[in-house]
Structure formats: structure tokens, C-alpha cells
Amino acid sequence: MTTIQWFPGHMAKARKQVQEKIKQVDLILEVVDARTPESSRNPMLDEIIGEKPRMMILNKQDLADPALTREWVQYYQDQGFAAIATDAQHAKRLQQIPQLATKLMAEKIARKKARGIRNPMIKAMCIGIPNVGKSTVLNRLVHRNIAVTGNKPGVTKNQQWLKASDNFQLLDTPGILWPKFASQTIGMRLAFTGAIADAVFQEDVVGLYGLTYFMAHYPDALKKAYHLTDADLQAAPHDLLVKLTRTQGFGEEFNRMAERLIFDARQGKLGRFTLEKPGETDAETE
Numbered sequence: 001m002t003t004i005q006w007f008p009g010h011m012a013k014a015r016k017q018v019q020e021k022i023k024q025v026d027l028i029l030e031v032v033d034a035r036t037p038e039s040s041r042n043p044m045l046d047e048i049i050g051e052k053p054r055m056m057i058l059n060k061q062d063l064a065d066p067a068l069t070r071e072w073v074q075y076y077q078d079q080g081f082a083a084i085a086t087d088a089q090h091a092k093r094l095q096q097i098p099q100l101a102t103k104l105m106a107e108k109i110a111r112k113k114a115r116g117i118r119n120p121m122i123k124a125m126c127i128g129i130p131n132v133g134k135s136t137v138l139n140r141l142v143h144r145n146i147a148v149t150g151n152k153p154g155v156t157k158n159q160q161w162l163k164a165s166d167n168f169q170l171l172d173t174p175g176i177l178w179p180k181f182a183s184q185t186i187g188m189r190l191a192f193t194g195a196i197a198d199a200v201f202q203e204d205v206v207g208l209y210g211l212t213y214f215m216a217h218y219p220d221a222l223k224k225a226y227h228l229t230d231a232d233l234q235a236a237p238h239d240l241l242v243k244l245t246r247t248q249g250f251g252e253e254f255n256r257m258a259e260r261l262i263f264d265a266r267q268g269k270l271g272r273f274t275l276e277k278p279g280e281t282d283a284e285t286e
């Protein structure tokens with residue numbers, strides 16, 4: 001299997017900046033991709049954050065498998081995190097974030113009030129890997145499009161403070177990956193969902209990973225999207241990729257079909273999907 005890895009210089013710098021700011025913030029909002037929650041958690045950030053109160057935000061839930069999202073939220077709550085699933089394109093549910101933040105900070109707020117501070121400020125730092133929707137979530141919370149967002153990884157280049165209210169301030173940060181993924185399956189999941197720059201990986205390898213996963217877990221979605229039969233789904237993934245390349249009009253250009261499949265999946269054209277289940281180890285899915 002080819003190795004996927006992406007840790008350019010700007011991420012090393014962004015990590016250093018997170019380290020520098022960590023003391024100034026009360027709370028961490030860790031945004032992950034609901035389609036691949038555990039693989040989209042940066043283990044490097046764990047070390048930096050330490051014991052700071054943390055809220056897990058499983059964003060892009062509109063694209064993820066709803067039953068598995070419920071399992072993942074429960075999984076993180078069982079681990080003692082405040083965890084919620086969000087769709088940052090719709091503001092309504094996001095109001096749970098300041099409510100939860102206030103709850104998490106209740107003791108600290110009470111201590112500050114006891115010291116005579118009438119309206120204590122909560123400062124939260126939003127962190128996560130690239131393209132999971134950090135800036136979009138924050139824009140919703142401040143009700144304005146202040147932070148730049150975009151449908152590719154690496155859009156936010158610098159940290160930026162945003163004011164949600166008189167007592168809630170948010171720090172947007174650039175998405176950060178880490179120097180070595182523990183397994184190549186993690187790289188595949190992150191490439192497939194768009195956290196890794198497309199130029200860094202081979203579409204045919206990642207497309208074939210996605211096709212194999214969908215054949216095993218979401219065959220009906222594939223059948224519907226590409227007009228396939230049950231017999232087609234019995235083929236080896238590589239043979240199905242060859243067939244799809246031809247039937248979708250790409251001739252012998254397997255790369256282009258793989259690219260199309262990745263694009264369709266990211267757009268939601270293959271239905272809602274989640275690439276990992278709580279408690280599953282990568283060895284089971286390699």
C-alpha cells in the first residue's frame with residue numbers, strides 16, 4: 001500500500017502557535033469529522049491540551065451515517081467528554097455549543113464571580129485537522145462570516161479571535177495533521193474525506209479504498225448511484241473499478257473514475273456514510 005502523509009511546514013508552525021496560546025484559553029473545542037471521528041483526532045494535540053476541559057464536536061453529521069454518529073457521540077460521552085454532533089451549515093443545533101461551554105465552565109465562572117468579576121469571559125480555542133469545518137462552526141457561533149472557509153484543506157493560515165458574545169470568545173486555528181499516521185487506513189480515511197490535499201495522494205489508491213469500503217458497507221448506495229446490479233457487487237473491487245471506469249465514460253482512465261467516486265462520496269451523492277465504528281481496530285479494516 002502506498003504511504004500517505006501530509007505535514008507541511010505551516011502545520012508545524014500552527015502546532016507551535018497552539019502550544020503558545022494554550023495557557024490563555026479556558027476550553028478546547030475539538031472539531032472532528034463525523035464520518036471518521038477517531039481517525040480525524042490529532043494525537044499530537046492530546047499532548048498539548050493535557051487536562052484542559054474539552055468539547056468534542058462531530059461536525060458534518062449531515063454527511064455521516066446517523067446510527068453510527070449516535071454511537072460515536074455516546075462513545076465520547078462514555079469517555080467523559082462533552083460531545084455533540086453538528087452540521088455547521090445549519091446554525092440551530094450549534095447553539096448547544098455555548099450552552100455546553102457554560103456548563104463545562106460553571107465552576108470557573110463561579111470562582112471568578114466570587115472574586116468580584118461580574119461577567120466572566122470564556123475563551124475557547126477551536127482545534128482540529130484540516131477541512132473538518134472549524135471556521136464554519138465559528139462563523140455560525142458569531143453569526144457572521146468572519147473566518148475564511150473553503151472546500152479544501154489548509155484554508156485557515158493564521159489564528160484569529162472571534163467574539164461570539166460579551167463573555168464568549170473563540171480562537172480559530174489552522175487545521176493540523178501529524179507527522180506519522182499510526183496506520184495507512186487512517187491516511188485513507190483522511191484522504192477520502194478531504195482532510196489531506198488531493199495533490200498528496202494517488203486517486204486510484206484512495207478511490208479503490210473507498211470503493212472497497214462501500215461495497216462491504218453501503219452496497220445499495222453504490223448500486224443506486226452508478227446503476228449497478230447485485231452481480232456487479234460480487235466482483236473484486238479492482239474489477240468493479242475497471243467496469244465503472246468504462247460505463248461512466250472514462251475509457252481506460254481509472255484515475256478519473258477514482259477521482260469521480262471520491263468527489264461523489266464527499267458531495268453526499270453516495271448517501272450518508274461513516275468509515276469507522278467505535279471500538280474497531282484498524283487491523284480489522286486494513
Ligand SMILES: Nc1nc2c(ncn2[C@@H]2O[C@H](COP(=O)(O)OP(=O)(O)OP(=O)(O)O)[C@@H](O)[C@H]2O)c(=O)[nH]1
Pocket residue numbers: 059060061062063086087088089128129130131132133134135136137148149150151152153154155156157173174175176
Ligand atoms: N456538508 C457539510 N459541509 C460543511 C460542514 N461544515 C463545514 N462544511 C464545509 O466544509 C468545508 C471546510 O470548512 P472550513 O470551515 O473551511 O474547514 P476548516 O476546518 O476551518 O479547514 P482549515 O481551515 O483548512 O483547517 C467548507 O466547504 C464548508 O462549507 C457541515 O457540517 N456539513
Ligand SMILES: [Mg+2]
Pocket residue numbers: 134135136148149155156173174175
Ligand atoms: Mg479554517
